Amino acid sequence: xxxxxxxxxxxxxxxxxxxxxxxxxxxxxxxxxxxxxxxxxxxxxxxxxxxxxxxxxxxxxxxxxxxxxxxxxxxxxxxxxxxxxxxxxxxxxxxxxxxxxxxxxxxxxxxxxxxxxxxxxxxxxxxxxxxxxxxxxxxxxxxxxxxxxxxxxxxxxxxxxxxxxxxxxxxxxxxxxxxxxxxxxxxxxxxxxxxxxxxxxxxxxxxxxxxxxxxxxxxxxxxxxxxxxxxxxxxxxxxxxxxxxxxxxxxxxxxxxxxxxxxxxxxxxxxxxxxxxxxxxxxxxxxxxxxxxxxxxxxxxxxxxxxxxxxxxxxxxxxxxxxxxxxxxxxxxxxxxxxxxxxxxxxxxxxxxxxxxxxxxxxxxxxxxxxxxxxxxxxxxxxxxxxxxxxxxxxxxxxxxxxxxxxxxxxxx
Numbered sequence: 001x002x003x004x005x006x007x008x009x010x011x012x013x014x015x016x017x018x019x020x021x022x023x024x025x026x027x028x029x030x031x032x033x034x035x036x037x038x039x040x041x042x043x044x045x046x047x048x049x050x051x052x053x054x055x056x057x058x059x060x061x062x063x064x065x066x067x068x069x070x071x072x073x074x075x076x077x078x079x080x081x082x083x084x085x086x087x088x089x090x091x092x093x094x095x096x097x098x099x100x101x102x103x104x105x106x107x108x109x110x111x112x113x114x115x116x117x118x119x120x121x122x123x124x125x126x127x128x129x130x131x132x133x134x135x136x137x138x139x140x141x142x143x144x145x146x147x148x149x150x151x152x153x154x155x156x157x158x159x160x161x162x163x164x165x166x167x168x169x170x171x172x173x174x175x176x177x178x179x180x181x182x183x184x185x186x187x188x189x190x191x192x193x194x195x196x197x198x199x200x201x202x203x204x205x206x207x208x209x210x211x212x213x214x215x216x217x218x219x220x221x222x223x224x225x226x227x228x229x230x231x232x233x234x235x236x237x238x239x240x241x242x243x244x245x246x247x248x249x250x251x252x253x254x255x256x257x258x259x260x261x262x263x264x265x266x267x268x269x270x271x272x273x274x275x276x277x278x279x280x281x282x283x284x285x286x287x288x289x290x291x292x293x294x295x296x297x298x299x300x301x302x303x304x305x306x307x308x309x310x311x312x313x314x315x316x317x318x319x320x321x322x323x324x325x326x327x328x329x330x331x332x333x334x335x336x337x338x339x340x341x342x343x344x345x346x347x348x349x350x351x352x353x354x355x356x357x358x359x360x361x362x363x364x365x366x367x368x369x370x371x372x373x374x375x376x377x378x379x380x381x382x383x384x385x386x387x388x389x390x391x392x393x394x395x396x397x398x399x400x401x402x403x404x405x406x407x408x409x410x411x412x413x
Contacts, residue, residue: 011126011134015138019141020178024178025145029146030153032050032241035100037157038161043379046242052105053111054238054367057108058365067120076113077180080117088103088169089169089173092168118182118340119340136278137275139333139336140272143268150260150264150265158256222346222408223358226342228400229291229295232400236397237370238367239371239373239389241374242375243386252318254321268329270331271333275337278337286405290334291397294338295397297331298332302324305321306391308321309383343359
């Protein structure tokens with residue numbers, strides 16, 4: 001790939017930042033288990049915890065509107081660095097799960113600015129054909145670091161679970177450094193993406209993002225259909241999240257080490273190995289076709305969890321948990337890439353940060369629906385029903401994605 005000087009400089013800083021941002025990636029594997037085991041969270045509190053990240057994504061349309069009207073987006077990484085990363089150091093002083101939920105809620109709210117910013121950076125500084133490959137390698141680096149952090153965290157917490165405070169503190173410092181590095185990346189060639197009126201009034205800031213979201217979905221039908229299918233996938237992915245801590249910690253009595261081996265190490269292997277390959281493939285494939293395959297593969301993750309919940313042999317159940325998370329990692333290597341950069345494909349010459357903000361906002365909406373659905377189905381029907389519903393959503397999302405790919409291919413001849 002014949003890179004310009006700007007691409008080379010951006011690539012270096014972006015990969016170094018990915019190293020430190022990998023620490024933040026580890027949160028997803030440990031936060032719910034820490035809440036359940038160390039802070040004795042109730043099932044409804046775990047449900048709230050699983051809602052934080054997707055629901056906070058709703059703020060993205062406001063961040064996206066601000067970025068769409070900003071000529072220099074790089075300084076916004078400072079906001080993420082402080083409020084979306086460094087705030088984790090406060091966990092050092094907490095004593096209950098409600099405090100943890102509050103801190104993570106603030107962190108994820110400001111983290112919803114990060115992905116639109118990252119997309120704007122990739123769109124501005126890299127050729128379209130190289131974006132998938134660049135992002136794939138960054139995911140590989142970040143998840144490799146995450147895997148190490150999760151492994152160490154499991155060992156430390158099995159020794160003394162009160163160490164979770166120091167682990168969160170360390171993750172906050174490292175995450176701050178990763179995002180701080182990104183403030184040094186200039187986003188070139190972005191002036192043609194700036195709207196004519198770059199100064200926003202308060203009323204515009206409050207209401208125009210909602211209207212802009214509706215406008216994007218109405219005028220770009222292909223993007224709207226892609227988002228519909230991704231929404232259905234998201235229901236299948238998120239609906240199981242409130243169930244996992246109860247299933248692994250209470251039902252199977254898994255230790256921190258075993259739980260993190262499944263959720264944080266085996267789940268990362270597929271992402272680490274396949275992300276660079278799938279990143280390159282995604283750049284040369286229609287997003288609907290690409291997601292059709294990965295949604296189909298991911299459907300076997302809740303199916304395997306369902307089997308684990310049905311077997312009577314404890315050892316065999318643990319083995320099935322490991323298999324489930326291997327499947328999860330393989331499929332999620334594609335999901336992570338598509339989730340983060342497919343909006344660039346649909347944005348075309350428009351500002352990708354706003355398209356990604358729309359994508360994140362829809363994540364927020366399903367983040368309200370899916371955890372509640374998972375919690376109530378688990379409470380009134382059972383864990384197995386949640387796993388069955390999740391696989392049904394994922395198979396449906398796969399079918400609709402392939403169908404849309406077929407429609408577009410026939411339309412384009």
